[in-house]
Amino acid sequence: MRGPAVTLRSELIGLAGVVERNAYLVKRYAWWEVAFFLWTVANTLTIVFIAKGVEAAGGELDVNRQTTVLLIGGVIWAYLGIIFEILTETVAWERWEGTIEYTFMAPLSRPVHLIGMGLFAVVYGVARAGLLFGVIAFFFDLEMPNADFISALVVLGVASISFIGIGMMTAVLPLISPEKGSQLGFIAQGMLLVVSGVYYSVEVLPAPMQWLSTISPATYALEGIRDAILHGAGVTDLWDELWPLVIIGAVSIPLGFAVFRRGERYAKQHGKLKRSG
Amino acid sequence: MSRTASIITSITATPDEEARPAVDVVGLRKEFLRREPKSRWPHRKKPVPALKNLTFQIDQGECVAILGQNGSGKSTLVRLLSTLLLHDGGSARVFGHDVFGEPAAVRRLVNRVSVEASFFKKMSSAENLSYAARFYGLTAGQTRSRIPEILEKVGFPPDRRNESMESLSRGMQQKVALARALLTSPVLLLLDEPTTGLDPRSKLEVQTFIREVRGAHDVTILLCTHDLDEAEVLADRVGILDRGELLVLEPADDLKRRYGASTLEEAFFAATGRTFEQEEADAKEGLS
Numbered sequence: 001m002r003g004p005a006v007t008l009r010s011e012l013i014g015l016a017g018v019v020e021r022n023a024y025l026v027k028r029y030a031w032w033e034v035a036f037f038l039w040t041v042a043n044t045l046t047i048v049f050i051a052k053g054v055e056a057a058g059g060e061l062d063v064n065r066q067t068t069v070l071l072i073g074g075v076i077w078a079y080l081g082i083i084f085e086i087l088t089e090t091v092a093w094e095r096w097e098g099t100i101e102y103t104f105m106a107p108l109s110r111p112v113h114l115i116g117m118g119l120f121a122v123v124y125g126v127a128r129a130g131l132l133f134g135v136i137a138f139f140f141d142l143e144m145p146n147a148d149f150i151s152a153l154v155v156l157g158v159a160s161i162s163f164i165g166i167g168m169m170t171a172v173l174p175l176i177s178p179e180k181g182s183q184l185g186f187i188a189q190g191m192l193l194v195v196s197g198v199y200y201s202v203e204v205l206p207a208p209m210q211w212l213s214t215i216s217p218a219t220y221a222l223e224g225i226r227d228a229i230l231h232g233a234g235v236t237d238l239w240d241e242l243w244p245l246v247i248i249g250a251v252s253i254p255l256g257f258a259v260f261r262r263g264e265r266y267a268k269q270h271g272k273l274k275r276s277g
Numbered sequence: 278m279s280r281t282a283s284i285i286t287s288i289t290a291t292p293d294e295e296a297r298p299a300v301d302v303v304g305l306r307k308e309f310l311r312r313e314p315k316s317r318w319p320h321r322k323k324p325v326p327a328l329k330n331l332t333f334q335i336d337q338g339e340c341v342a343i344l345g346q347n348g349s350g351k352s353t354l355v356r357l358l359s360t361l362l363l364h365d366g367g368s369a370r371v372f373g374h375d376v377f378g379e380p381a382a383v384r385r386l387v388n389r390v391s392v393e394a395s396f397f398k399k400m401s402s403a404e405n406l407s408y409a410a411r412f413y414g415l416t417a418g419q420t421r422s423r424i425p426e427i428l429e430k431v432g433f434p435p436d437r438r439n440e441s442m443e444s445l446s447r448g449m450q451q452k453v454a455l456a457r458a459l460l461t462s463p464v465l466l467l468l469d470e471p472t473t474g475l476d477p478r479s480k481l482e483v484q485t486f487i488r489e490v491r492g493a494h495d496v497t498i499l500l501c502t503h504d505l506d507e508a509e510v511l512a513d514r515v516g517i518l519d520r521g522e523l524l525v526l527e528p529a530d531d532l533k534r535r536y537g538a539s540t541l542e543e544a545f546f547a548a549t550g551r552t553f554e555q556e557e558a559d560a561k562e563g564l565s
Contacts, residue, residue: 009414010413010414013411013416014412017409018408018411020407020411021397024397025399025400028397097396098396099396101359101361101391104361105361105384105387105389107381107385108412109381265363268363269362269363271309271356271362273361275393
């Protein structure tokens with residue numbers, strides 16, 4: 001029987017292996033990453049230009065403020081996309097490459113495997129989101145004199161726990177449906193953001209959607225980050241956004257594990273845990 | 278101590294585990310649901326047995342070959358023992374650990390090489406081996422020297438270890454797959470058609486290395502193959518798996534004697550009672 005210390009050490013080394021593998025992949029696909037980043041920049045620009053467009057059409061609004069609001073929405077959209085994409089690749093990419101059987105028969109516990117994927121997704125996603133924010137802000141020459149970026153990062157970090165939990169639930173979908181499962185991750189991303197006030201206030205939503213916004217971690221992430229960047233709110237000022245994020249995170253991570261475990265069990269029962277669909 | 282033994286250093290089975298049979302399978306059953314091709318209801322599925330009440334043991338250090346045509350259940354057996362499938366009945370133990378009840382303990386002891394090398398193709402062999410070893414608890418310090426050593430031992434040119442896998446030949450990739458399995462010091466090695474599709478030279482090199490590993494290290498091997506010569510050369514005992522049923526499992530000479538055959542091929546077809554033509558026809562119809 002192995003001692004808990006030996007098991008813990010082995011699991012931590014395995015977690016480092018998950019991060020290491022993803023770092024190798026980013027390195028090997030570096031030019032594709034650049035291309036995908038350019039696409040994200042273009043996509044975000046199309047959203048952020050809306051503020052200028054409204055002004056040009058004769059609408060009255062604080063362009064600098066509205067541009068920043070849209071930019072934060074666009075960056076969070078892109079960030080969430082990366083989190084879900086990397087977590088969904090836990091299964092989808094491995095199936096494509098054929099390594100899925102080797103990874104799933106390794107003595108690395110599934111929670112540590114998924115946390116490793118989530119950890120890499122957050123580190124990579126935050127770096128990419130920061131760069132995206134900087135590029136677009138520079139493009140529009142935005143002024144953010146009160147911005148508290150540290151507080152915004154804290155909110156994003158806490159929200160990421162919930163995002164990882166939800167990402168784990170979507171990651172299992174390619175196990176159940178090898179052909180269409182990956183795409184469902186995008187559906188989850190869109191559903192989450194549409195009720196969360198990604199480019200607008202949640203108050204404009206119909207009542208049922210407003211109720212859904214209260215259980216979406218993206219709602220609190222967007223509100224908190226906007227408060228920190230537009231109004232310079234510090235971490236203590238953001239408590240109203242942080243405590244729901246902590247609670248949703250505390251629920252979504254175990255739920256994510258449970259859903260993935262159930263999906264993995266289904267795949268093992270029906271012979272779907274293999275390289276070719 | 279040979280060079281192979283010096284590379285594969287740590288046996289991970291405990292004394293208690295070593296006292297048990299390496300593999301103990303009793304009445305193992307597995308079924309898959311398949312669509313009924315001529316059903317009026319397109320989603321109606323029926324259970325098709327892949328393994329039927331399989332019972333056998335493998336002693337520690339033994340090499341057992343399981344022969345069977347495509348679809349006979351060889352890969353299903355390997356995937357069950359690898360904890361990648363759940364069973365529908367019976368039991369399977371690896372060094373005393375229940376494969377389905379204690380998968381974590383089993384995974385620590387097992388590794389495999391399958392017909393497809395299966396790597397992240399843009400990554401190099403060194404990168405693929407490095408991260409895979411971490412999943413088995415090996416640190417960067419441990420793998421820094423072991424990866425070049427083990428690659429050299431399987432006949433992989435050291436100056437190519439930073440090239441992407443997609444630039445390597447199939448034979449080279451299969452050598453890296455062997456290195457990946459052995460790097461984690463498994464006490465049970467599952468080989469699922471490891472030389473299928475290799476050119477004769479690569480095939481011989483892989484077979485030679487498997488023999489060396491057996492000679493130098495107390496590893497137990499389950500070799501699933503449809504290569505009769507390979508089974509005869511490498512295995513202590515040979516089993517014949519036919520449409521999910523293990524017909525016989527005994528030394529190759531006993532098997533030939535039992536069926537009055539001069540070759541393993543003759544014995545195989547005598548055991549299954551089927552001709553090459555029938556096997557091919559069944560494979561085409563998806564019956565086997």
